[in-house]
Amino acid sequence: MKILLIEDEPALQETVSKYLSEEGHLCEIAYNYGKAIEKISVYEYDCLLVDITLPDGNGLEVIKEYKKEGYKGGVIIISAKNSIDDKIAGLGLGADDYLTKPFHLHELNARIKSVLRRLNFDGEQLIRYNEITVDPDAKTVLVNENKVTLTKKEYEILLYFLQSPKRVLSKGAIAEHLWGDHMDMADSYDFIYSQIKNLRKKINEFSVNEYIHAVYGVGYKLIKE
Amino acid sequence: MKLLTKTNRYYLRYSALLLACGVVLFYFIINGVIRSEVSELLENQLEEYLIESRQNETSPIIQSTSELEVSLAKKVEKPDVLIDTLIKEPSEDELIPYLQLSVYREINGRYYHITLRESLIESEDILLAITLSLVLLFAVLLVGLYLLNKHLSKELWKPFYLNLEQVKQFNLTQMEDMSIIDADITEFQELNDALIKMASKSKKDYLSLKQFTENASHEIQTPLAIIRSNIDQLMQYDNDETRLNDLSKIEMAVNRILKINQGLLLLAKIENRQFKELEKLNLVEYLQQSLSDFEELSSAKNLSIHLESKNEHILFNKSLLIVLLNNVIGNAIRHNQDNGFIKIRFMANTLTIENSGKPLTVDPSTLFNRFVKSNPSAQSTGLGLAIVKTIGDELGLDIDYKYYNSTHTITIKFH
Numbered sequence: 109m110k111i112l113l114i115e116d117e118p119a120l121q122e123t124v125s126k127y128l129s130e131e132g133h134l135c136e137i138a139y140n141y142g143k144a145i146e147k148i149s150v151y152e153y154d155c156l157l158v159d160i161t162l163p164d165g166n167g168l169e170v171i172k173e174y175k176k177e178g179y180k181g182g183v184i185i186i187s188a189k190n191s192i193d194d195k196i197a198g199l200g201l202g203a204d205d206y207l208t209k210p211f212h213l214h215e216l217n218a219r220i221k222s223v224l225r226r227l228n229f230d231g232e233q234l235i236r237y238n239e240i241t242v243d244p245d246a247k248t249v250l251v252n253e254n255k256v257t258l259t260k261k262e263y264e265i266l267l268y269f270l271q272s273p274k275r276v277l278s279k280g281a282i283a284e285h286l287w288g289d290h291m292d293m294a295d296s297y298d299f300i301y302s303q304i305k306n307l308r309k310k311i312n313e314f315s316v317n318e319y320i321h322a323v324y325g326v327g328y329k330l331i332k333e
Numbered sequence: 334m335k336l337l338t339k340t341n342r343y344y345l346r347y348s349a350l351l352l353a354c355g356v357v358l359f360y361f362i363i364n365g366v367i368r369s370e371v372s373e374l375l376e377n378q379l380e381e382y383l384i385e386s387r388q389n390e391t392s393p394i395i396q397s398t399s400e401l402e403v404s405l406a407k408k409v410e411k412p413d414v415l416i417d418t419l420i421k422e423p424s425e426d427e428l429i430p431y432l433q434l435s436v437y438r439e440i441n442g443r444y445y446h447i448t449l450r451e452s453l454i455e456s457e458d459i460l461l462a463i464t465l466s467l468v469l470l471f472a473v474l475l476v477g478l479y480l481l482n483k484h485l486s487k488e489l490w491k492p493f494y495l496n497l498e499q500v501k502q503f504n505l506t507q508m509e510d511m512s513i514i515d516a517d518i519t520e521f522q523e524l525n526d527a528l529i530k531m532a533s534k535s536k537k538d539y540l541s542l543k544q545f546t547e548n549a550s551h552e553i554q555t556p557l558a559i560i561r562s563n564i565d566q567l568m569q570y571d572n573d574e575t576r577l578n579d580l581s582k583i584e585m586a587v588n589r590i591l592k593i594n595q596g597l598l599l600l601a602k603i604e605n606r607q608f609k610e611l612e613k614l615n616l617v618e619y620l621q622q623s624l625s626d627f628e629e630l631s632s633a634k635n636l637s638i639h640l641e642s643k644n645e646h647i648l649f650n651k652s653l654l655i656v657l658l659n660n661v662i663g664n665a666i667r668h669n670q671d672n673g674f675i676k677i678r679f680m681a682n683t684l685t686i687e688n689s690g691k692p693l694t695v696d697p698s699t700l701f702n703r704f705v706k707s708n709p710s711a712q713s714t715g716l717g718l719a720i721v722k723t724i725g726d727e728l729g730l731d732i733d734y735k736y737y738n739s740t741h742t743i744t745i746k747f748h
Contacts, residue, residue: 117555119555119559120555120558120559120562123559123562123563123566124562126566127562127566188551188554188555189551192608192652209554209555209558210554210555210557210558210561210562210591211558212561212562212565213562213565214565259628259629260628260629261629275569276568276569278565278568278581278584279581279585280584280585280588281565284588298633299629299630299633302633303629323568323577324574324577324578325574325577325578325580325581326568326577326578326580326581326584327568327581
């Protein structure tokens with residue numbers, strides 16, 4: 109997918125664009141309001157990642173302009189300010205999601221995938237990885253066409269893995285994905301361990317393959333082996 | 334004791350002492366004057382009598398009344414004697430005080446013993462009247478001072494007390510300034526000016542410190558984000574177990590800093606009144622949502638959850654309510670034991686959350702302070718309950734904690 113990153117912090121530009129390229133996206137960078145307006149009027153993008161605090165303007169203005177021109181790409185706001193007002197304003201202007209800095213790159217990836225899926229860019233509604241099929245709208249999981257019943261958190265963990273296959277997801281990243289703003293609960297690493305244990309068991313009811321592998325000391329990885 | 338009352342006491346004691354001495358002194362002086370007058374009177378009477386008697390051809394009459402006694406005497410050289418004496422008047426029943434002048438004089442060739450007396454009773458009556466009047470004056474002075482004290486207390490000190498009330502209620506974290514009233518008494522006005530200056534400086538310093546804390550917190554976010562993403566990248570490609578383990582430890586430490594930072598920022602925002610909007614919210618809905626969010630965590634410990642509540646609405650800020658409930662319920666789950674329970678009750682605007690669990694290892698009165706954790710090794714930031722308390726302070730909730738019968742109870746009263 110073609111993604112425009114509108115962000116003025118150089119280190120963050122580098123990290124995010126590198127990550128997105130590895131995920132197979134084409135990532136371009138606009139480092140201020142002026143450049144952003146320039147780029148969106150010339151090129152088409154599948155998704156915009158907009159930082160609200162830009163040196164010469166406000167990211168919200170970029171979104172306004174983008175929507176005014178009638179572009180259909182997804183818009184995700186990334187901001188250091190966890191401000192409810194900004195969130196409401198941004199979503200009100202037509203942004204699809206709002207992510208607070210600092211975020212896990214995998215979280216960004218998951219959000220981009222969700223937004224693009226919602227906007228039908230992927231064509232297909234289902235997420236597939238080998239024997240596992242997930243219908244995110246119906247929230248159903250099939251392993252080799254057999255329906256598997258998962259708890260809410262088990263489902264979210266599986267979805268997260270499916271959105272970043274073959275990537276090592278640290279326990280911290282998983283915890284933050286599950287608990288998000290519930291800050292203090294996001295340290296229940298033991299809980300994650302037990303959830304993943306159950307998840308594996310349920311998958312292995314209908315498949316001989318191991319999908320979720322532990323990466324010692326760090327977290328887990330989804331890969332068929 | 335009040336200042337006026339104290340000064341009043343001093344005045345009264347001084348006045349009493351002065352008046353007492355005065356009355357006594359006055360008594361003696363007046364008495365002395367009276368006596369001197371009366372003795373002068375006696376002298377004059379004697380002179381008049383002698384002159385009259387010496388002019389008369391006939392001899393003086395020998396008599397004896399209470400006022401005049403004349404009797405024959407031998408020729409003696411005896412000095413005049415002036416003394417006090419008591420005479421029993423035939424018409425009166427009591428002894429009456431007299432001043433008595435007793436002399437020996439020659440009249441027309443013969444010697445006589447002459448005694449003149451003057452009654453002192455009238456003078457004594459006068460003296461008594463004067464003394465009583467003084468005492469009455471003193472009583473009037475007392476009453477007057479008391480009433481004056483009351484009046485002064487109310488009027489003169491009114492501006493002082495009003496301003497004192499303002500100072501008592503002054504809260505550094507509130508946005509409103511004290512409304513200090515001007516006084517036309519120099520000392521009070523000076524005090525006012527000093528107070529206003531001090532309050533304004535404190536507030537400025539406080540706000541500036543808060544702003545600094547907020548800015549610092551914000552600045553920390555970005556470098557932490559960079560650390561985190563880079564560690565994430567390193568973890569993808571490294572296969573060495575020891576290095577991965579170390580990376581994981583770094584990541585968890587960074588996460589911890591981030592969470593503490595977020596917590597502090599949230600606290601700063603709440604104190605800064607950034608969550609001002611109130612709406613009518615059905616508390617039960619939010620309770621149920623919170624419980625459902627934490628469902629897996631509570632099942633992991635096999636906790637039994639009881640929710641008993643009425644569908645009551647409260648006026649509150651939506652975001653803060655969610656944060657409040659999540660923190661309290663999350664806490665109840667975290668500090669619980671396996672197979673324990675959580676009982677939640679909401680009625681009559683009071684939310685009660687009870688959970689089983691080990692007793693606290695910290696002083697309960699510090700439980701709501703920042704960074705206080707009952708289990709010091711736990712991964713939590715120690716800010717959860719501090720956030721709850723700050724929300725309570727800003728939105729006027731009464732929050733209480735008890736530990737009884739192996740049960741922790743937190744009670745929150747809404748308005």
